[in-house]
Every structure is written in structure tokens, then in C-alpha cells.
Amino acid sequence: MVYKHKDIAEKLIDRHIKPSFHRIKVLEYLMANRTHPTAEQIFACLKKELPTLSKATVYNTLKLFVEAKLAREITIEDKEIRYDYTIENHGHFKCESCGTIFDFKINVDDCITEELDDFVIKDKNVYFKGICPRCFSNT
Amino acid sequence: MVYKHKDIAEKLIDRHIKPSFHRIKVLEYLMANRTHPTAEQIFACLKKELPTLSKATVYNTLKLFVEAKLAREITIEDKEIRYDYTIENHGHFKCESCGTIFDFKINVDDCITEELDDFVIKDKNVYFKGICPRCFSNT
DNA sequence: ATATAAATCTATAATCAATACAATATAGCA
DNA sequence: TGCTATATTGTATTGATTATAGATTTATAT
Ligand SMILES: [Mn+2]
Ligand SMILES: [Mn+2]
Ligand SMILES: [Zn+2]
Ligand SMILES: [Zn+2]
Numbered sequence: 001m002v003y004k005h006k007d008i009a010e011k012l013i014d015r016h017i018k019p020s021f022h023r024i025k026v027l028e029y030l031m032a033n034r035t036h037p038t039a040e041q042i043f044a045c046l047k048k049e050l051p052t053l054s055k056a057t058v059y060n061t062l063k064l065f066v067e068a069k070l071a072r073e074i075t076i077e078d079k080e081i082r083y084d085y086t087i088e089n090h091g092h093f094k095c096e097s098c099g100t101i102f103d104f105k106i107n108v109d110d111c112i113t114e115e116l117d118d119f120v121i122k123d124k125n126v127y128f129k130g131i132c133p134r135c136f137s138n139t
Numbered sequence: 140m141v142y143k144h145k146d147i148a149e150k151l152i153d154r155h156i157k158p159s160f161h162r163i164k165v166l167e168y169l170m171a172n173r174t175h176p177t178a179e180q181i182f183a184c185l186k187k188e189l190p191t192l193s194k195a196t197v198y199n200t201l202k203l204f205v206e207a208k209l210a211r212e213i214t215i216e217d218k219e220i221r222y223d224y225t226i227e228n229h230g231h232f233k234c235e236s237c238g239t240i241f242d243f244k245i246n247v248d249d250c251i252t253e254e255l256d257d258f259v260i261k262d263k264n265v266y267f268k269g270i271c272p273r274c275f276s277n278t
Numbered sequence: 279a280t281a282t283a284a285a286t287c288t289a290t291a292a293t294c295a296a297t298a299c300a301a302t303a304t305a306g307c308a
Numbered sequence: 309t310g311c312t313a314t315a316t317t318g319t320a321t322t323g324a325t326t327a328t329a330g331a332t333t334t335a336t337a338t
Contacts, residue, residue: 133257
């Protein structure tokens with residue numbers, strides 16, 4: 001899928017973020033690469049195209065996006081934060097063999113008790129780990 | 140609850156871990172403090188009682204425990220790993236205001252689809268974030 | 279009991295993602 | 309054009325975790 005810069009800029013404006021060129025490029029990357037990349041991966045890839053890009057900008061931009069709910073952080077591994085453009089509720093499965101993070105449908109609201117009735121829930125994450133079918137069949 | 144060192148040693152032997160004095164103390168701490176402490180917190184507290192204790196020993200010991208499924212890692216925050224003696228499936232809610240991590244009952248198996256049927260699931264974590272009732276009423 | 283080997287522990291250095299910060303560049307506007 | 313606020317850069321720093329090597333304790337054998 002290819003996104004027009006104008007449309008991406010509009011998404012940023014909707015969230016009251018000024019659509020600078022770098023911000024558009026980072027958001028474009030997230031929209032086009034639904035692989036739950038790390039800040040490092042985003043930086044390395046965009047750096048080729050934008051030689052002056054700074055790592056700090058990538059970190060700053062991603063933090064902005066998360067605050068604006070344009071992206072979500074995946075902390076399935078303590079080592080590194082991964083970023084997901086898809087906000088809608090879904091779970092993440094990380095294959096311990098190949099490292100791939102898969103999405104899966106889940107509706108946790110269906111299985112929580114009234115225990116949390118008085119809690120203000122702002123963020124929900126479901127993280128599974130194990131072996132993916134491809135890695136499992138290669139053993 | 141107070142635990143006897145002999146009983147704790149047995150738990151370690153069951154998992155094929157030699158029950159050294161320091162290992163017993165760390166496990167005792169985890170059993171007595173179900174507050175999801177960090178390695179740093181465990182170290183700081185035990186250090187008072189065991190002046191020669193090294194931070195590396197705490198880290199090594201915790202890693203051993205996790206591998207042996209005597210404890211589980213909570214990576215709800217990317218900043219730090221927290222440790223939980225309670226293995227049985229339950230969710231974690233972190234209050235963004237006071238930092239407390241609450242346990243809650245949840246059975247995710249009830250709400251996953253057949254999407255993951257071919258995946259080998261070794262670890263399941265449910266992390267919620269928001270504001271706890273106490274902090275909410277103090278605003 | 280003493281020697282030898284193995285396991286455990288300590289202390290310190292190294293790692294590395296993330297953050298802080300100060301300097302520079304850019305964009306929007308009078 | 310200049311002014312001001314915002315965005316970006318480059319680098320220094322942080323801080324949790326890991327690696328490593330030597331010291332100490334524990335176990336085993338003679
Ligand atoms: Mn996802
Ligand atoms: Mn818990
Ligand atoms: Zn895999
Ligand atoms: Zn609270």
C-alpha cells in the first residue's frame with residue numbers, strides 16, 4: 001500500500017501535530033511496515049533516504065505519536081520498544097525462534113471480571129510468546 | 140507469612156537448583172513480597188541483611204528462577220523487569236500515578252480464537268495500564 | 279583431614295537502548 | 309526581511325542489564 005504524503009499530513013494535523021517532513025516519513029514508514037519495528041530499525045531504514053536524519057528525531061517523533069495515540073508501544077521484550085501503527089485492540093505473539101511478532105484477534109473485555117470496575121483502564125496489551133508454526137515445522 | 144528455609148530449599152531442589160544461601164534468601168524475598176519488585180529493589184533490601192551480597196548474584200539468581208519457572212518476568216514497563224513469584228495465570232494492572240502493580244484474574248484462553256491453533260504458546264501475559272481507584276479518588 | 283575439583287559469588291567493566299541537552303536550522307508570520 | 313516558536317541535529321549521559329575474571333565457598337576423593 002502506498003500512502004500520499006498529503007493524506008499522512010492530514011492524519012498528523014487531526015492529532016494536532018505539525019506535519020514536518022520527518023514526521024510524515026516516520027508515520028509513512030509505520031503505515032507501510034506493519035512489522036512492529038524498533039526505533040533503531042526505523043532509523044536505519046529511513047537514514048538511507050534521509051542522510052541527515054538524527055536518531056533523536058526518530059525517538060522524539062515516536063514518543064509524540066504514542067502520546068497522540070497514532071501508534072502504540074509494544075514492550076513484549078524488555079530489551080527494546082517496538083511500535084505498531086495499528087491501534088485497534090489485538091494481541092501480539094512473539095516467536096522465540098525467529099523473532100517475528102504476529103498479531104492475533106483477542107477481546108480481553110470478554111474475560112475480565114468486575115475486579116477492575118473501579119480502575120480507569122487506558123491501555124491494554126496481551127503478549128504471548130512461544131514458537132510459530134513455520135519455526136515449529138523446521139525442527 | 141513466614142517461610143522456613145528448609146521448605147524453600149526443597150522448592151529449589153525440586154527444580155534442580157542448588158539451594159545456596161543467597162538463592163534461598165532471594166526466593167524467600169519473592170515469596171514474602173508479592174509486590175512485583177525489581178532486581179534493584181530486591182538487592183537493596185537484602186543488602187541490609189547480607190552486606191556482602193552482590194548485584195550480579197541477584198540478577199543471576201532471578202534469571203535462574205525464571206528459567207526454572209519458579210518466577211515470572213513482568214515487562215509491563217520497558218524501563219525495568221519486575222519479578223513475580225506467582226506463576227499461575229493472572230493479569231497485571233499498573234497504575235500510572237502511584238506505580239503500583241495490581242493482580243487481577245483473567246483467563247485469556249476463553250477469548251482467543253483458533254487463529255493460534257498452530258502456535259506453541261509458552262508464555263502469556265496480560266498488561267493493563269491506567270489509574271487505580273485510590274489515585275483516582277485523590278484527584 | 280587434606281587435596282583437588284566444581285560450583286557459586288563478588289567486583290568491576292562493558293553494553294546498549296533510551297534520554298537529556300545545548301546548538302543549529304527551519305517554518306510561519308508581522 | 310526579520311522575529312519567534314518549533315523542529316532537528318549531534319553528542320553526552322543515563323541506567324538497567326550482562327559479561328568476565330578472579331576469589332571464595334562447597335563438594336568429592338584420597
Ligand atoms: Mn500489532
Ligand atoms: Mn502478579
Ligand atoms: Zn518463528
Ligand atoms: Zn495508583
